[in-house]
Amino acid sequence: MAGSRSSLRGGLRRGLAGTALAPAVKLGRQADVLAAAGDAAGAEPLYAQALAADPTLAGTHNNHGNALRALGRLDEAAAAYRAAVSHGLHEGMAHYNLGSVLRQAERQDEAEAAFRQALALRPDHAEAWNNCGNLLRDLGRFGRAAVDYRRALALRPDWADAHDNLGAVLYLLHEQGGEEDAAALARLWRRDHPDNPLARHIGAAIAGEEADPRAPDDYVRQTFDLFADEFDRKLAELDYRAPALLAGLLSDDEPAGDLDVLDAGCGTGLCAKALRPYARRLVGVDLSDGMLNRARARGLYDGLYAAELVGFLAAHRLAFDLIMAADVFCYFGVLDDALTAACTALRPGGRLAFTVEMLDPADGRPHRVATHGRYAHAEAYICTAVANAGLVLRRCDHDRLRFESGEPVTGLVVLAERPAV
Structure with a gap:
C-alpha cells in the first residue's frame, strides 16, 4: 500500500x-x-x-x-x-x-x-x-x-x-x-x-x-534571372552608358513614332525610354523571364517575348525598321549568325545599333571571352562580320561603356544599315 x-x-x-x-x-x-x-x-x-x-x-x-x-x-x-x-x-x-x-x-x-x-x-x-x-x-x-x-x-x-x-x-x-x-x-x-x-x-x-562560340542560352537565362532584381541598381553603380550611347547614334533623326522597333536582349527595359518616341510598335525580346517582368513594369512596350535572339530574328523576316542591341552581342563570340539574322529581320533601309566590348588589337584574336563571361571583339572583326552579313557599316565609335573593378571598359558603338535596294 x-x-x-x-x-x-x-x-x-x-x-x-x-x-x-x-x-x-x-x-x-x-x-x-x-x-x-x-x-x-x-x-x-x-x-x-x-x-x-x-x-x-x-x-x-x-x-x-x-x-x-x-x-x-x-x-x-x-x-x-x-x-x-x-x-x-x-x-x-x-x-x-x-x-x-x-x-x-x-x-x-x-x-x-x-x-x-x-x-x-x-x-x-x-x-x-x-x-x-x-x-x-x-x-x-x-x-x-x-x-x-x-x-x-x-x-x-x-x-x-x-x-x-x-x-x-x-x-x-x-x-x-x-x-x-x-x-x-x-x-x-x-x-x-x-x-x-x-x-x-x-x-x-x-x-x-x-x-x-557563344554563351549557352541556359547560362544567360540563369545569370539574368538571378540578377534581375538588382540589375538596374548595379548598372547605375557602374555608370553604365550603353543605352545612352546607342540613343546618341539616332539623335540626328527626329522621332516620328512611325517605326517598328525591336529592343533585342531588352533586359529590364533600359533602352525603352529612348526608343519609344521612334516607335509605332516597340517590341522587346530576352531569354530571361525575370528581366522581362521588370521590363513589363515600365509599361513602354507593345510586346515582350521570351525567346532566343537569333531564332526570334530569323522568324521575323522584314519585320523591323530599327533594331537596338545594347550589350547583347557581348554574349556571342562568333557573330555571323546573329548579324545575318538581324539583317534578315530588317526592312530595306532599316538600321541595327549595337555595342560590344572592344578587344585590344594587340591580342590578335577576333574575339575572346573574359573571366567575367562576356566576349570582347576586335574592331576589324566587327567590320568584317557586319559586311559579311549584308549590312553597311555607318559608324563604329569608341567610347566608355561602364566601369569594371574601377577601370573603364571601352566599347565599340556600332550603327549598321541594311541597303535600301
Missing part, C-alpha cells in the same frame, strides 16, 4: 509539474503561429513571456532568436541562439542560426566558429556550407570560400545560387592575383558539374580553356 501511495504522490508531482509548464508552452505555441504568419513583432513579446515562465525551453529560445533577427535586433538574437544551445539544443541548425545572425552583425570570427560548429554537427547542411562561403568571401578569403561552395554543390548539385556564388568568387580570386588557384578550382568545377551552364562557360573562361 505504501508503494501505491508513493507512486500516487510521484504521479501527482509529475502532473503538477506538467501543469506548471503548460502556460509557457502555450505562449510559445501562440508565438509560433504569429511568427509563421510573418508577424515577428507580435510573436516576440509572447516568446519573451514564455521564457520568463520557463527559461529552459531550448526550442523557444531558438524561435525567439528568429523573431528578434527578423526585427533587426541582432545582438539579442545572437544571445537567444546561444541560450538555445546552452539549454540543450546542441544541433546543427541552432549553431547555423547563430552563425547567420553573427555574420549579419559583422561579428565575423564568431560567425565562422558558429558555422564550423554547425557543420561539425551536420556536415550534410548545404546552406551552412554556402553561407560559410559567403562569410569567407566577405573577408576576402576567396580560395577557402570556393572550397565551401564546392562542398555545398556536392550536396545540392543543381543549386543555382551556389553555382553563381562559386563563379563570382573564382572571378574575384583570379582578379586578385590568384590566377593559378582560380584556374585549378574552375577545372574541378567543370569536371564535377559538366552539364551546369555556369560551370561550362565561366569555368572555361577562368580556367583558360576553349569556350563555346
